[in-house]
Amino acid sequence: MDNILLQMKNVNKQFPGVYVLKDVNFELEKGEVHALLGENGAGKSTLMKVLGGIYSIDKGEIYIDGQRVEVKSVKDAQDLGISIIHQELVLVPYMTVAENIYLGRELVGASGLVDKKAMIREAQKLLDSFELKIKASSLVVGLTVAQQQMVEIIKAISFNAKILVMDEPTSSLTDKEVEFLFSTIVSLKRKGVGIVYISHRMSELSQISDRITVMRDGEYIGTKVTKSTTKDELISMMVGRELTNYYTRTYNEPGETILEVKNLTREGILKDVSFKIKKGEILGMAGLMGAGRSEVMRAIFGLDPIDSGEIFIEGKKVDIKDPNDAMRYGIALVPENRKEEGLFLIQSVKFNATLKVLDKFMKFIKVDKKVENDIVNKYVKEMSIKTPSTEQLVGNLSGGNQQKVVIARWLATNPKVLILDEPTRGVDVAAKAEIYLIMNELVNSGVSIIMISSELPEIINMSDRVLVMCNGSISGNLVRGELTQEKIMHYATGGM
Ligand SMILES: Nc1ncnc2c1ncn2[C@@H]1O[C@H](COP(=O)(O)OP(=O)(O)OP(=O)(O)O)[C@@H](O)[C@H]1O
Numbered sequence: 001m002d003n004i005l006l007q008m009k010n011v012n013k014q015f016p017g018v019y020v021l022k023d024v025n026f027e028l029e030k031g032e033v034h035a036l037l038g039e040n041g042a043g044k045s046t047l048m049k050v051l052g053g054i055y056s057i058d059k060g061e062i063y064i065d066g067q068r069v070e071v072k073s074v075k076d077a078q079d080l081g082i083s084i085i086h087q088e089l090v091l092v093p094y095m096t097v098a099e100n101i102y103l104g105r106e107l108v109g110a111s112g113l114v115d116k117k118a119m120i121r122e123a124q125k126l127l128d129s130f131e132l133k134i135k136a137s138s139l140v141v142g143l144t145v146a147q148q149q150m151v152e153i154i155k156a157i158s159f160n161a162k163i164l165v166m167d168e169p170t171s172s173l174t175d176k177e178v179e180f181l182f183s184t185i186v187s188l189k190r191k192g193v194g195i196v197y198i199s200h201r202m203s204e205l206s207q208i209s210d211r212i213t214v215m216r217d218g219e220y221i222g223t224k225v226t227k228s229t230t231k232d233e234l235i236s237m238m239v240g241r242e243l244t245n246y247y248t249r250t251y252n253e254p255g256e257t258i259l260e261v262k263n264l265t266r267e268g269i270l271k272d273v274s275f276k277i278k279k280g281e282i283l284g285m286a287g288l289m290g291a292g293r294s295e296v297m298r299a300i301f302g303l304d305p306i307d308s309g310e311i312f313i314e315g316k317k318v319d320i321k322d323p324n325d326a327m328r329y330g331i332a333l334v335p336e337n338r339k340e341e342g343l344f345l346i347q348s349v350k351f352n353a354t355l356k357v358l359d360k361f362m363k364f365i366k367v368d369k370k371v372e373n374d375i376v377n378k379y380v381k382e383m384s385i386k387t388p389s390t391e392q393l394v395g396n397l398s399g400g401n402q403q404k405v406v407i408a409r410w411l412a413t414n415p416k417v418l419i420l421d422e423p424t425r426g427v428d429v430a431a432k433a434e435i436y437l438i439m440n441e442l443v444n445s446g447v448s449i450i451m452i453s454s455e456l457p458e459i460i461n462m463s464d465r466v467l468v469m470c471n472g473s474i475s476g477n478l479v480r481g482e483l484t485q486e487k488i489m490h491y492a493t494g495g496m
């Protein structure tokens with residue numbers, strides 16, 4: 001059994017009001033990619049934070065190379081060769097990329113002082129070796145979320161750890177970056193590094209993992225060899241039942257045009273983007289990363305300026321200068337990245353979910369507790385937001401449940417046009433099915449939905465119509481019935 005690198009035995013962890021880990025077992029071999037799978041809030045990140053010395057263990061044992069170890073701090077974990085890429089971004093925004101990579105282990109020169117130049121030089125070498133166009137001397141705050149994620153990955157790898165944990169590493173990466181990450185994983189495996197890989201993208205797990213351990217409600221359910229299991233088997237282990245009706249969609253005759261966009265142009269980013277959406281319609285937006293889909297939506301929502309173009313709501317030309325204008329016209333946008341959107345992590349679920357609708361229950365500045373509670377309880381229930389109470393701090397929720405709070409917050413504004421940018425990213429299968437169900441209910445009640453998604457099956461199964469974008473313009477317009485992955489990819493890659 002000398003191939004076993006890590007064993008976690010009967011691990012228990014409780015937080016006030018929540019029993020998060022109940023006798024969980026986990027094992028990792030040298031050179032193995034072992035995936036951890038489970039619904040939002042199952043306890044995956046917590047298990048890894050116990051391993052990383054971020055949370056103390058209540059009960060249970062950890063063995064590395066057969067030796068019982070105590071991991072009482074992040075430093076302990078590092079000394080034991082454990083490195084973690086966290087689900088949430090933890091870089092320090094107002095420090096340079098180099099300072100972040102060497103945080104806590106700064107390179108010191110002959111004078112005994114921190115050698116900033118050397119740090120920048122070494123960090124640059126690392127970045128270059130991944131062919132990243134990121135400058136080691138730039139401040140983290142100026143990077144895109146995807147770039148920050150890549151810096152996190154590189155930082156974790158630079159510790160030469162023997163156990164590397166990746167908690168949702170690809171949630172904001174482009175396909176090209178994912179490819180890089182996977183080739184890095186393959187070379188780390190060859191060196192004998194053991195990798196714990198957490199992701200809700202099942203296709204990734206079958207591509208990269210050797211074994212998969214499933215957790216449910218803080219309990220260990222089982223471990224399967226990736227090659228000899230199926231998606232259905234894994235889902236039923238995860239959810240505890242078969243998932244029928246994954247995509248819910250009933251079709252109605254769409255109504256009048258609600259939103260029309262004409263010749264939206266922004267120098268170098270968007271070129272003559274024109275489209276319409278009708279009442280009760282789901283309009284899918286497909287395209288490769290960087291095609292300009294989010295940019296169109298940000299422009300409509302008043303987040304980015306435009307150089308020219310017009311927007312009409314119910315036939316009337318409108319001038320949207322900022323998101324407040326957009327919201328007044330009944331437009332809501334659930335952004336691509338909750339990491340960017342910034343939930344107020346130290347506020348409660350209730351506060352976050354109702355932030356956008358405060359005026360609904362502000363009667364003479366006094367908050368109407370009943371209305372507030374009704375709104376919150378409705379969404380916590382409908383979206384199965386896993387939280388001990390609505391008073392819980394959002395920062396204490398699991399990653400996917402935070403995502404649900406962001407969505408709930410926007411649903412609560414009762415929009416006429418709801419723009420969803422990658423709504424199911426980072427969300428577990430059961431929650432995906434819930435989100436599809438809610439989308440279907442919304443369009444049945446007359447709401448129009450624009451859904452940007454990189455998951456073609458989701459686009460194909462949920463949309464009435466699909467616009468495909470390429471290089472800042474619309475390259476294809478397909479209707480339900482003629483939607484196939486091949487056709488969409490054809491237009492996404494600029495096909496005529
Ligand atoms: N610091 C904390 N205080 C209180 N509760 C917490 C804390 N951290 C996590 N929890 C709770 O523990 C449970 C498990 O959370 P965890 O983050 O481990 O889930 P996860 O499996 O990683 O989910 P996801 O797929 O959404 O990331 C959740 O119910 C969460 O709300």
Ligand SMILES: [Mg+2]
Nearest residue numbers: 045087398399
């Ligand atoms: Mg998590």
